Amino acid sequence: MAAAIALPENLDLKAAAPLKAAFLERRGAAITVEADQVRRLGGLCLQVLLAARKAWDQDGQAFSIKGPSEAFVETTRLFGAEGALLSAEFQGAES
Amino acid sequence: MDELEAIKVTFFQECEELLADLEGGLLAMQEGAGDLETVNAVFRAVHSIKGGAGAFGLEPLVRFAHVFETLLDAVRSGTVPNTVELAAVLLRASDILADHVSAARGLGDVDMGASAAMAAELETWTDPNAAPAAHAPLVEDAAPVAAAPAAASVSGVADDDAMDDDDLGFVFVPQTITVEAQAADAEPSNVWTVSIRPKSDLYRKANETALLLRELSRLGPIKATLDDSALPALGELDPEAAFVTWSVRLETEEDESAIREVFEFVDGDCDLEITRGEGGVQDAMASLLAVAEAPPVVEAVEPAPAPAPEPIEIIAPAPVAEVVEPVAPAPAPVVEAAKPAAAPAAPAAATPKATPVEVPGPGQSVIRVDPERIDRLIDLVGELVINQAMLAQRVGEYGIAPSSNLAMGLDELEQLTREIQDSVMAIRAQPVKSVFQRMPRLVREVANMTSKQARLVMEGENTEVDKTVIERLSDPITHMLRNAIDHGLESPEERKAAGKNPEGVVRLAALHRSGRIVIEVSDDGKGINRERVFGIAVKKGLIAPDLQLTDEEIDNLIFLPGFSTAEKISDVSGRGVGMDVVKRSVQALGGRISIASRPGQGSTFTLSLPLTLAVLDGMVVDVAGETLVVPLAAIVESLRPKPEEVRPLGPVGSVLAVRDSFVPLIDVGQALGYRDHSPAPTDGVVLLVEGEDGSRAALVADAIHGQRQVVIKSLEQNYQQVEGVAAATILGDGRVALILDVDATIAMRRRDGGAPRPTEPTLIAAE
Numbered sequence A: 001m002a003a004a005i006a007l008p009e010n011l012d013l014k015a016a017a018p019l020k021a022a023f024l025e026r027r028g029a030a031i032t033v034e035a036d037q038v039r040r041l042g043g044l045c046l047q048v049l050l051a052a053r054k055a056w057d058q059d060g061q062a063f064s065i066k067g068p069s070e071a072f073v074e075t076t077r078l079f080g081a082e083g084a085l086l087s088a089e090f091q092g093a094e095s
Numbered sequence B: 001m002d003e004l005e006a007i008k009v010t011f012f013q014e015c016e017e018l019l020a021d022l023e024g025g026l027l028a029m030q031e032g033a034g035d036l037e038t039v040n041a042v043f044r045a046v047h048s049i050k051g052g053a054g055a056f057g058l059e060p061l062v063r064f065a066h067v068f069e070t071l072l073d074a075v076r077s078g079t080v081p082n083t084v085e086l087a088a089v090l091l092r093a094s095d096i097l098a099d100h101v102s103a104a105r106g107l108g109d110v111d112m113g114a115s116a117a118m119a120a121e122l123e124t125w126t127d128p129n130a131a132p133a134a135h136a137p138l139v140e141d142a143a144p145v146a147a148a149p150a151a152a153s154v155s156g157v158a159d160d161d162a163m164d165d166d167d168l169g170f171v172f173v174p175q176t177i178t179v180e181a182q183a184a185d186a187e188p189s190n191v192w193t194v195s196i197r198p199k200s201d202l203y204r205k206a207n208e209t210a211l212l213l214r215e216l217s218r219l220g221p222i223k224a225t226l227d228d229s230a231l232p233a234l235g236e237l238d239p240e241a242a243f244v245t246w247s248v249r250l251e252t253e254e255d256e257s258a259i260r261e262v263f264e265f266v267d268g269d270c271d272l273e274i275t276r277g278e279g280g281v282q283d284a285m286a287s288l289l290a291v292a293e294a295p296p297v298v299e300a301v302e303p304a305p306a307p308a309p310e311p312i313e314i315i316a317p318a319p320v321a322e323v324v325e326p327v328a329p330a331p332a333p334v335v336e337a338a339k340p341a342a343a344p345a346a347p348a349a350a351t352p353k354a355t356p357v358e359v360p361g362p363g364q365s366v367i368r369v370d371p372e373r374i375d376r377l378i379d380l381v382g383e384l385v386i387n388q389a390m391l392a393q394r395v396g397e398y399g400i401a402p403s404s405n406l407a408m409g410l411d412e413l414e415q416l417t418r419e420i421q422d423s424v425m426a427i428r429a430q431p432v433k434s435v436f437q438r439m440p441r442l443v444r445e446v447a448n449m450t451s452k453q454a455r456l457v458m459e460g461e462n463t464e465v466d467k468t469v470i471e472r473l474s475d476p477i478t479h480m481l482r483n484a485i486d487h488g489l490e491s492p493e494e495r496k497a498a499g500k501n502p503e504g505v506v507r508l509a510a511l512h513r514s515g516r517i518v519i520e521v522s523d524d525g526k527g528i529n530r531e532r533v534f535g536i537a538v539k540k541g542l543i544a545p546d547l548q549l550t551d552e553e554i555d556n557l558i559f560l561p562g563f564s565t566a567e568k569i570s571d572v573s574g575r576g577v578g579m580d581v582v583k584r585s586v587q588a589l590g591g592r593i594s595i596a597s598r599p600g601q602g603s604t605f606t607l608s609l610p611l612t613l614a615v616l617d618g619m620v621v622d623v624a625g626e627t628l629v630v631p632l633a634a635i636v637e638s639l640r641p642k643p644e645e646v647r648p649l650g651p652v653g654s655v656l657a658v659r660d661s662f663v664p665l666i667d668v669g670q671a672l673g674y675r676d677h678s679p680a681p682t683d684g685v686v687l688l689v690e691g692e693d694g695s696r697a698a699l700v701a702d703a704i705h706g707q708r709q710v711v712i713k714s715l716e717q718n719y720q721q722v723e724g725v726a727a728a729t730i731l732g733d734g735r736v737a738l739i740l741d742v743d744a745t746i747a748m749r750r751r752d753g754g755a756p757r758p759t760e761p762t763l764i765a766a767e
Helices: A013-025 A041-059 A072-077 B004-028 B037-055 B059-076 B084-104 B111-126 B128-133 B136-142 B177-183 B200-204 B211-220 B256-262 B280-293 B315-327 B331-338 B342-355 B371-397 B407-427 B439-450 B474-488 B492-499 B528-537 B549-561 B577-590 B744-751
Strands: A003-006 A032-035 A063-066 B191-198 B222-227 B245-251 B270-276 B429-431 B454-459 B462-465 B506-515 B516-523 B590-597 B602-610 B615-623 B625-631 B636-640 B648-649 B653-658 B661-667 B685-690 B696-701 B701-709 B725-730 B737-740
Touching: A003 A013, A003 B371, A013 A041, A013 B506, A032 A041, A041 A063, A041 A072, A041 B200, A072 B211, A072 B222, B037 B084, B059 B084, B059 B111, B084 B111, B128 B701, B177 B636, B191 B211, B191 B256, B211 B222, B211 B245, B222 B577, B256 B270, B371 B407, B371 B701, B407 B429, B439 B454, B439 B474, B474 B506, B474 B516, B474 B602, B506 B737, B516 B725, B528 B549, B549 B577, B549 B744, B577 B590, B615 B685, B615 B696, B615 B725, B615 B737, B625 B696, B625 B701, B648 B661, B653 B696, B685 B701, B696 B744, B701 B725
Parallel strands: A003 A032, A032 A063, B454 B506, B625 B737, B661 B696
Antiparallel strands: B191 B245, B191 B270, B222 B245, B429 B462, B506 B516, B516 B602, B590 B602, B615 B625, B615 B701, B636 B685, B648 B653, B653 B661, B685 B696, B725 B737
């Protein structure tokens, strides 16, 4: 039932548009975002993730990020986006 | 499930390292070296433990770690002054944290009362005004925190609004946790607020906000707060336009120009506002919001054909690349290497390792390997060594000339085997630091309990020793240290009366000597009261009252089973575990322990252990028809004595004149009970050996076969301990040979005075 998206290693400028398209395709059902391969997360893809998160919340569907890689966790924290994208155990006032 | 368990195991391994880091950092803080870097490291250790514990739902651990972390965060931000008293409290807290980790691992219990009291104490430090209410949140904590170990809910600091009951803790409200908590307090002068509003061009020119933030974090700890209020809904989102903005709280000793320098290459592609202090956060955000709400960046809409050909006026693309290059790929190798072979195991395994923004240097990649794999590798290399020796022996039997290609090839093989062996052993070698690190606390605790003043001096923490040995060092060292403080050091009054510094010094040292690792624990206390020790040994029926003993022998009586000098059993060292237990556990490792004492000046425990329990360089000798291996490390020289050099001493003994001194002659065959009567030493070969205490002896053997590297096979594990024999090995021809324990052989001779060894089961190496 639940859809899944496996994030690519490199979430840079070029990845943003395909990522958005992938999310739009899967709209309407619970989604699992597999972030275990991510080695680089850029600002644009962050925006897509944030917007997707918002969209799924509006739809009342579950949105979860599964097994985030260390790089993903670290960059998300760096962006100050841990509250939106990471589950509680990865959050914290990391600088 | 198994996979989860495996990840959990990794987590606990990391916890051990993190706890060690934590203690190291706290100790540095206690000694006044609490710079920001140290505080950060300490914070990260606790934070990472909390993070991992959260992933496994280890609630009590998460709760305690959270309170701990909150205080550390306050120290880090300067809200709570970093003092020596604080460090002492934090050290105690780290003890309890370690207890929680052990408990979570199923290796013990946590004194929940002590934990709650400590949590309350930590909270009082975090917020002195909250003192009276300090217990309230704890009661609340006792109720299990539903499915989500949402650690932040415990906090008195976290902004409630920032938390959502959604299990992801999903928030779009700008997170002002840290900022708000600190705004109330006097703000440190080195705090800056940097507002960053990237334009779409920034991304189009292959620049990246993440890199800017990372560069900023190099100047000091940062906390970024993102604002996504201008972000359109997913359907309307132009994926290549910039909407999100950031406000960064930066703490740095650097000046504004250093901060500006970070943005040098994105000048014009990013609206930047730098203000001192954090009061400006709200204002700055407001002003940025105003801009953001203006018609959304029009130029962003024009589609950028993949990597837009850079217009010429763009500031030098080369330097941009320079900034990007070193930073971006850096964290990758660590993550890569840390991944176990099975990739899916990576996600959670990686998480507790919350490596902070300090980008790891390119050389710091670390591989985690299951120790069992290394052990297996070492075993295999051991077999390879035996096999190579067998091959060499066969070739020798065929009488092949040493200059032949075959013999030369074999030599090379031997060389290679040896190198492989060394490298493999080096993988498992670790500095004793990991064990030593735990000792300063122990010394403090024991000193407190016994009302003594003690200072620990450590030497040789970087001495490396095989992991198998290191794991077993902790208990004997702990015991020896306790003993040194409890029994060795005098009370401050007694010390003053004796004209000594009221603060006693306990020294813990590690060094390599004669191919073994030697651990020394010495104190500058009163030394052993020999009369009393002798008296107790007689009273307990351990020795005959008329026995004549040297001072050294009396000192070593304390290792006798059933001996305990403490008349009143103390809390510290009299828990029924005597030095005899220590001695037995050390012996089981092929080690030895001894004590030397000088009245009024202190005692020194010396513990010596093999560097590895795997291989040994030895001299193969023939004794009474048996083949024995004498550890090469102990041999000083080998010689054939002339008749005039051998002098009788006493009824049965004899000594050998070697240059200017006389050394006792020991017939190995007789010492091990292979024969009753020694042949004349002049008929055999003499190996001049040196024991660990520096004493020399001349071992008589019948013939020498040459040097060989042998793989140690434990005799204790496969048979039992045999006095005078350290272990066994398998020779090239497949025969088992015993490895001689040189020190024990010398000690036996001293004790028995050279008399033939009484009835002892004769151990004959099997064909």
